[in-house]
Every structure is written in C-alpha cells, then in structure tokens.
Amino acid sequence: MTTNGQKRFSYAVLVLPAVLIYLTVVAFPTIFSIILSLTNYNGGRIFGNPDIGFVGISSYIWMLTEPAGNFYRALGNNMLIVGVSVFGQIPLGFILAYILTRKLIKRGRSFFQTMIFLPYVISPVIIGVLFNVFILSQHSVYMEIVKIFNPDAVFTISKTPIAPVLVVVLWMFTGFYMIVFMAHMQRIDPSIDEAARIDGAKESQVLRYIILPSMTSEIVTCAILAISGSLRTFDLIYAMTAGGPAGQTRVLSIFMYNAAFGGAPNYPLANAISTVMVLISVVLIIVTRQVGKLFKEKDA
Amino acid sequence: MSKARIFALVIAAVMVFGLLSACGGNTGGTTSTTAATTAATTAATTAATTAATTAATTAATTAAPTTEAATEAPTEPAEEVVELRVLNYIDLSAPGAMETLDVVWKAFDEAHPNIKVTREDEYNEPFHNSVEAYAAAGTLPDVLFAWPSGRSTTLHTQKLLKDLSPLVERDGLAANYIPQATMPENQAGGYMAMLPQGNTATHMFIANLEVLEDAGLEPATTYSELVEQVPILREAGYETVIMPNQDTWVMQSCLFSMVVGRFCGAGWENRILSGEAKFTDPDFVAALDFIQQMYEDEVLLQSSIALGYGDGPGQFATNQGAYYIDGDWRVGMFITDNTTGEALISPDRQDNFKITVFPEIDLPGVKLNASNSAVLGTGWGINAELEDGSAKLEAAWELVKWLCGEEVQTHMVRNGGLPTPSWIGIDYASLGLEPLQVQMANFSNEYSTSTAVVDGVLQGPVYEPLNDGLQALGMGVQTPEEVAQVTQDAFEAWDAAQ
Numbered sequence: 001m002t003t004n005g006q007k008r009f010s011y012a013v014l015v016l017p018a019v020l021i022y023l024t025v026v027a028f029p030t031i032f033s034i035i036l037s038l039t040n041y042n043g044g045r046i047f048g049n050p051d052i053g054f055v056g057i058s059s060y061i062w063m064l065t066e067p068a069g070n071f072y073r074a075l076g077n078n079m080l081i082v083g084v085s086v087f088g089q090i091p092l093g094f095i096l097a098y099i100l101t102r103k104l105i106k107r108g109r110s111f112f113q114t115m116i117f118l119p120y121v122i123s124p125v126i127i128g129v130l131f132n133v134f135i136l137s138q139h140s141v142y143m144e145i146v147k148i149f150n151p152d153a154v155f156t157i158s159k160t161p162i163a164p165v166l167v168v169v170l171w172m173f174t175g176f177y178m179i180v181f182m183a184h185m186q187r188i189d190p191s192i193d194e195a196a197r198i199d200g201a202k203e204s205q206v207l208r209y210i211i212l213p214s215m216t217s218e219i220v221t222c223a224i225l226a227i228s229g230s231l232r233t234f235d236l237i238y239a240m241t242a243g244g245p246a247g248q249t250r251v252l253s254i255f256m257y258n259a260a261f262g263g264a265p266n267y268p269l270a271n272a273i274s275t276v277m278v279l280i281s282v283v284l285i286i287v288t289r290q291v292g293k294l295f296k297e298k299d300a
Numbered sequence: 301m302s303k304a305r306i307f308a309l310v311i312a313a314v315m316v317f318g319l320l321s322a323c324g325g326n327t328g329g330t331t332s333t334t335a336a337t338t339a340a341t342t343a344a345t346t347a348a349t350t351a352a353t354t355a356a357t358t359a360a361t362t363a364a365p366t367t368e369a370a371t372e373a374p375t376e377p378a379e380e381v382v383e384l385r386v387l388n389y390i391d392l393s394a395p396g397a398m399e400t401l402d403v404v405w406k407a408f409d410e411a412h413p414n415i416k417v418t419r420e421d422e423y424n425e426p427f428h429n430s431v432e433a434y435a436a437a438g439t440l441p442d443v444l445f446a447w448p449s450g451r452s453t454t455l456h457t458q459k460l461l462k463d464l465s466p467l468v469e470r471d472g473l474a475a476n477y478i479p480q481a482t483m484p485e486n487q488a489g490g491y492m493a494m495l496p497q498g499n500t501a502t503h504m505f506i507a508n509l510e511v512l513e514d515a516g517l518e519p520a521t522t523y524s525e526l527v528e529q530v531p532i533l534r535e536a537g538y539e540t541v542i543m544p545n546q547d548t549w550v551m552q553s554c555l556f557s558m559v560v561g562r563f564c565g566a567g568w569e570n571r572i573l574s575g576e577a578k579f580t581d582p583d584f585v586a587a588l589d590f591i592q593q594m595y596e597d598e599v600l601l602q603s604s605i606a607l608g609y610g611d612g613p614g615q616f617a618t619n620q621g622a623y624y625i626d627g628d629w630r631v632g633m634f635i636t637d638n639t640t641g642e643a644l645i646s647p648d649r650q651d652n653f654k655i656t657v658f659p660e661i662d663l664p665g666v667k668l669n670a671s672n673s674a675v676l677g678t679g680w681g682i683n684a685e686l687e688d689g690s691a692k693l694e695a696a697w698e699l700v701k702w703l704c705g706e707e708v709q710t711h712m713v714r715n716g717g718l719p720t721p722s723w724i725g726i727d728y729a730s731l732g733l734e735p736l737q738v739q740m741a742n743f744s745n746e747y748s749t750s751t752a753v754v755d756g757v758l759q760g761p762v763y764e765p766l767n768d769g770l771q772a773l774g775m776g777v778q779t780p781e782e783v784a785q786v787t788q789d790a791f792e793a794w795d796a797a798q
Contacts, residue, residue, distance in 0.1 A: 042454070042457075042458075043432065043435055043436070043453075043454030043457075043458050044435050044436070044454060044458035044460055045435070045436065045437075045438035046436050046437075046438075047438070048438075062793070062797075066761075066790070066793065067765065067786050067789030067790050067793060068764075068765035068768065068786050068789075068790060070765075132606075132608075136606050137603060137606045137607060137608075137611075138539075138601065138603035138606070138607070139615070139620075152534075154601060154602075154603065155601075155602070155603035155606065156602050156603070157602050157603070157605055157606060157774075157775050159775060159776065159777055161775075242546070242547070244546060244547075244548060244605070244771060245546075245605045245606070245771045245772075245774070245775055246548075246768045246769070246771035246772035246774075246775055246777065246778075247548075247768040247771075248775075248777070258764075260432075261425070261428060261429050261432060262760070262764070264450075264453040264454070264759055264760035264761070265432055265453075265454055266760070266761070
C-alpha cells in the first residue's frame with residue numbers, strides 16, 4: 001500500500017524526463033526565439049556578445065511594413081494552402097472514405113485505397129523534385145508529351161504559380177485524411193446502420209444523421225492537423241519551387257528560412273516570422289475547436 | 301525509503317541517463333552538437349532544425365579526412381603539433397574536385413607534419429548554414445573559406461575574421477597579388493578579412509558555333525543581330541540563349557549586373573549609396589526594361605526561370621541552344637575532369653565555343669559597351685579569436701598562404717577551378733590547358749571596363765526584392781518601374797535602419 005504522497009512523487013519522477021525533453025527542445029527554443037525577435041542580434045556569437053541589445057518590436061514592424069510585401073504574400077500563400085487542406089483535403093478524404101467504407105463501389109476497393117494513400121508515404125522532397133522534373137520545365141516529360149501534338153509548344157510560367165503547388169498539396173495529403181476517416185467509420189456499430197435501414201432511412205439520411213454526427217471530433221482533429229501542417233509546410237514547396245518564381249510561391253516558413261540563412265542573415269526577422277506563425281496557428285486552431293463545439297452542441 | 305520510491309528513482313535515473321547518452325555521441329560530433337544546440341536556440345524552429353541537421357551531417361563527413369591525415373603524419377613530429385579546424389567549400393561534383401582534395405590538402409599535410417588539419421568539406425547551402433551556426437555558437441573554425449561580401453557578410457561585418465593586412469605586410473606578399481586582392485575596401489567589413497584566390501567576372505557569354513553554323517548564322521555582335529537570330533534558331537529547333545534562371549541570384553549576378561553597368565555607367569553603385577542617384581532614375585529603369593525586352597524578344601525564354609542552376613551546362617553542351625550566359629566560374633564545368641577523363645565539351649569540340657561578353661547593346665540610353673561585371677573572388681580567412689603571435693595563428697596563416705599561393709592557384713587554373721587567379725605571374729603556357737581554359741585566361745581582353753556586381757555592393761534587404769523583381773519581369777507580373785520603386789523603397793528602409 002502506498003500513500004498519496006508517494007504516488008505523487010513517483011508520478012513526478014516518471015514524467016521528469018519527458019518534462020526535461022519538452023523544456024529543452026520545445027519550450028526553451030520557443031521562448032528564446034521570441035526573445036531574439038526583440039533584439040538586434042545579427043550573426044556572430046549569441047552568448048556574451050556585448051553588441052546585442054533589445055530593440056523592441058522593430059522586427060515585427062519591418063515584417064509588416066517592408067516595401068516588397070513579402071510577409072503578406074507568404075501569408076496569403078499559407079492561407080491558400082490552409083484553405084485547400086481544410087476545404088479540399090478533408091472533404092475529399094471524407095467522401096473517398098465514405099465511398100470505400102460504405103462499399104459504394106463493388107470492385108477494387110483495396111486498389112483505390114492503396115493508390116490514394118500512396119502519395120502520403122513518399123517523401124515530400126521526392127514528390128517536389130518529381131513534379132519539378134516531370135512538369136515544371138521546358139524539357140519536362142509533360143512538355144515532351146505536349147510537343148507530340150504541338151512541336152512548337154514552349155513552356156510558359158503561370159501568372160499564378162502557386163496553383164500547381166496547391167494541386168500537389170491536395171493530391172498528396174488527401175489519402176491521409178481518407179485513412180483516418182475510414183478507421184473511424186469502420187468503428188461505427190453496424191447495428192445502428194441496420195436499425196436505420198429497417199426504419200426506412202436512405203443512404204443520405206444515414207450519412208446526415210448517423211455518420212456525420214459521430215465523426216465531428218475526428219473532423220475537428222483533422223482540421224487542426226491540416227491547419228498546423230499547412231502553416232509549417234516547407235519541404236514540399238522548397239523542393240518544388242524554392243519559393244519562386246519571383247517569390248510567388250513563398251510561404252511563411254520559406255520566408256523565415258531565407259531571412260535566417262539566405263544572403264545576409266536577419267535573425268530577429270526570422271524569429272519574428274516564426275512567432276507570428278505560432279500565433280496564427282493557435283488562433284486558427286481555437287477557431288476550429290469552437291466551430292467543432294458548435295456542431296457538437298447542435299447535434300446533441 | 302519504500303520499494304515503490306526506489307523503483308521510481310531507478311527508472312527515472314535510467315531514463316535521464318539514456319537521454320544524456322543520446323545527446324552525447326562521439327568526439328567528432330561534439331562541435332556539431334554545440335553548434336546545432338545553439339542554432340536551435342538562434343533561429344526559428346524550422347530553420348534551426350535545418351542547421352542542426354546540417355551540422356550533424358557534416359560532423360560525420362569530418363571524421364574520414366581527419367583519420368586519414370592523422371595516419372599519414374609522421375609518428376614523431378619534430379615540433380609540437382598544432383591542430384587546425386578548417387571549413388572547406390568544395391563542389392565534389394565539379395571536374396577535378398577529388399584530385400584537388402588529394403593534391404592540395406595531402407600535399408600540405410606532408411609538407412607540414414607539425415600541423416594537423418581537421419577538415420570539414422561542405423558545399424552550397426549546407427556550407428553557409430554551417431558558418432552561421434558556428435558563428436552563433438562562437439565555435440568558428442580556425443581557417444575557413446569565405447566570400448568578400450554576400451553570403452559571408454556576417455563574418456565581415458561582425459569582425460569574426462582576423463585582419464590579414466599585417467600578416468600580408470609582414471611577409472611582403474602584396475606584390476605577388478593583383479592589386480584589388482589586397483584592397484580593404486573591396487571586402488564587406490572594410491578590412492582585409494580574407495585573402496582571395498582570384499577575381500570573378502560574374503558574366504560570360506558563350507557562343508556555340510556548332511549550333512550557329514547549323515542554323516547558317518555567325519555569332520551576334522549586337523543585340524539587334526541577336527534578336528534577328530531568334531526566329532531562325534527556333535526554326536532550326538534551337539533555343540537562342542540558355543540561362544539557368546531558377547535561382548533568383550543568377551539573373552542578378554550573371555546578367556543584370558553587367559546590364560546595369562552598361563546603362564548606368566561605371567561607379568553607379570557609389571552614386572546610389574551616396575544618394576546622388578536613385579533606383580527609380582531613368583537609366584536604372586532602362587536597364588530593367590532591357591531585361592523585360594529580352595523576354596519579350598524571346599532572346600530569353602520564360603522557361604529559363606524554371607531551369608535549375610545545375611541543368612544549364614548540360615543543355616548547352618548538348619547543343620540545345622546557341623548561346624549560354626553564366627559566371628566565369630562555370631567554365632570548369634565544361635572541361636575534362638581529371639579524375640574521370642570525361643568532359644561535358646570534349647577538348648576537340650572546345651574550339652567550336654567562343655567565350656566573350658554580351659554583344660553590344662545598340663539601344664538608346666546605353667552608356668558603356670564591351671563592359672563586364674566583376675567582383676573579388678572567394679578565398680580564405682582566419683578566425684579572429686586566434687591570438688596574435690600564437691603558434692596556432694602562425695599555422696593558420698601558413699595554411700592560408702598555401703591555399704592562396706602560387707602552387708595551389710596554378711593547380712586550380714589547370715583543373716578549371718579558378719578562371720582568374722589572384723596570384724600574378726602564373727605561367728599559363730606551361731600548363732597544357734584545354735582550348736576553353738586558354739580562352740578563359742584571355743577573357744579579360746574581351747571587355748574594357750569592369751562594373752560592380754549588385755549583390756557585392758548592396759545588402760540583402762536591398763538586392764533580394766530586386767532579385768525577385770527580375771524574375772517578375774520575366775513572368776510579366778511587374779513592370780520595370782514597379783521593380784525600381786520596390787528596390788528604391790527597400791534601399792531607403794534599409795538606409796534608415798542603419
């Protein structure tokens with residue numbers, strides 16, 4: 001028999017390593033990043049450097065007012081990716097999961113399931129490079145095919161070069177949400193469905209009154225994953241376009257990377273961008289949770 | 301103490317020990333761990349993770365040469381052994397790179413048994429990330445490769461590299477180098493932070509005579525002639541100019557810097573920096589307008605903006621275009637790799653390629669022609685923390701003198717790694733150079749005036765919007781006036797922040 005004190009001590013000791021890891025690799029860098037965003041640190045030694053001083057929110061002001069408008073363009077691109085993720089990947093993933101789980105197609109379910117999920121297991125860098133080589137250049141496979149029909153065809157760059165990136169984002173991650181939704185749909189008790197059928201419910205009514213209400217939590221969870229994933233997206237776009245051409249596909253993480261490591265480094269600006277990314281992410285996740293709550297209450 | 305409490309403490313101790321062990325690693329990884337940890341606290345999470353990964357990766361590559369060097373050193377050196385940490389920049393895919401590792405570094409090891417070099421080889425972004433991470437951690441290597449400005453700005457402006465002027469003067473070396481190599485004003489910090497290995501022409505224009513002959517053409521001598529050749533070349537199935545423009549710096553460095561010099565005249569950068577001129581002045585806008593016109597005339601195809609920097613030489617060498625634009629450093633890509641004996645353009649074909657500068661721009665507003673953009677080349681610097689008079693500083697200086705000396709520069713000229721050496725008096729005739737290298741050795745005869753390179757004289761916050769703008773012109777999403785205005789605004793904002 002152990003006392004409550006001993007239990008608490010044991011719990012505290014057991015969580016200590018996890019807390020240490022969290023403080024070291026998450027909390028400390030985050031707080032330090034915020035602190036650095038308020039300084040004039042611009043390379044060289046961080047600790048013991050007498051030239052480093054606090055300059056307030058000047059990096060944030062620069063970020064929001066710099067003449068080229070890089071922040072707003074990058075934020076806009078991020079919001080487009082968030083939009084495609086939340087209003088594209090999730091609905092599409094849900095529909096595909098519904099079709100496959102409810103056996104609305106008779107043959108090849110495993111094949112379709114595998115093919116839709118496959119892009120998700122490939123490294124984003126490989127996908128980025130492949131799309132670049134296959135589509136985005138004069139000597140791409142795509143252009144070679146086009147030239148069969150029109151030998152004079154010349155590759156041109158779209159005035160909205162973010163569009164191909166959005167297509168790839170949609171194609172790549174939809175399979176993940178489909179698998180998540182399928183897992184949860186398969187857990188719905190079949191007897192509920194059978195009872196509804198006996199009562200004369202149509203397929204659309206089963207979807208509206210049984211499946212959707214039972215999936216609210218999963219949809220909210222997926223939306224949170226989609227938002228946070230969209231805001232931190234880097235590898236796929238960096239490999240595919242490196243933020244170009246002319247910065248038209250630059251997202252916040254690439255803007256931050258360039259500020260820190262491209263040309264003359266501007267660490268306070270890079271840290272200011274990362275802080276804003278965290279804030280935006282938190283706000284969007286809170287909004288998503290509130291919307292999820294509203295739906296839950298309505299269904300209850 | 302109860303059994304439960306003892307059990308919990310043992311479990312916790314094991315977990316903490318395991319955590320600490322995981323954070324450790326071998327000796328080779330010590331430096332990178334420090335750098336990575338500091339980098340992680342320096343920049344934002346994603347950027348820091350990249351730096352950490354880079355540093356960790358490079359630690360692994362450091363181990364091999366170190367071991368090799370150690371085993372080859374005499375077992376009983378006459379003097380105390382001085383250890384030097386060196387950060388080397390090398391493109392291992394470039395012709396002769398592997399040979400350079402052997403010839404340059406092995407030779408130094410053999411000649412200096414009392415200096416043990418621990419070398420880390422990096423290239424491109426990982427190199428720059430490592431430098432920034434080391435600088436942040438205060439663990440900069442003793443000797444490192446550096447640019448006179450641009451990507452090495454931190455090293456210069458933060459005075460992280462030692463002033464080499466006293467050492468150059470002490471050893472009477474200045475007379476051995478081209479004058480601009482030892483001029484402090486040519487480096488970003490206003491002092492001689494690195495000893496350059498050469499001078500760099502950031503623009504060269506290569507004409508492919510095989511393609512031109514096939515299309516029944518001669519190399520264009522004016523821009524108008526170049527424009528007239530576009531439809532003829534297209535009809536024959538060739539692009540007019542191949543230029544790998546995907547990275548934004550390429551257009552700025554390899555073409556626009558030369559163009560702005562021709563439209564704005566020599567010394568344009570001084571007039572901008574002093575406030576006497578603006579980016580929105582007609583001559584600068586005319587230079588931007590010329591870039592847009594090149595796209596409109598299809599001298600440059602829009603697809604060049606999607607062509608990766610590594611893909612250009614291959615396309616040109618396989619006769620897909622009549623002309624090629626790049627920096628002079630790229631000639632090394634075409635010649636024979638001494639390691640493999642292979643060449644993108646074999647020596648027997650090289651006479652069919654003519655290296656020159658962009659044709660005369662026969663348009664109103666041009667102030668110069670037969671000019672080129674040039675900047676001090678890359679070289680080697682020494683960590684500023686090495687104490688004056690110390691054995692380590694002397695060893696580091698010995699290494700820098702070797703790396704920037706006649707023997708190494710001669711070797712680099714021979715294998716195509718150095719188009720324009722900073723060492724005076726290299727005997728080209730005795731080197732058995734390939735035809736393209738001979739042309740490169742005489743390249744300075746192709747132009748009469750050198751003008752500034754944009755990213756060599758302006759800071760990142762100013763030239764980065766310009767770099768983007770140059771691509772935007774090609775895409776047709778911005779006008780020359782808009783690009784000029786954004787650049788001017790960026791310059792004024794940067795200037796106000798100084």
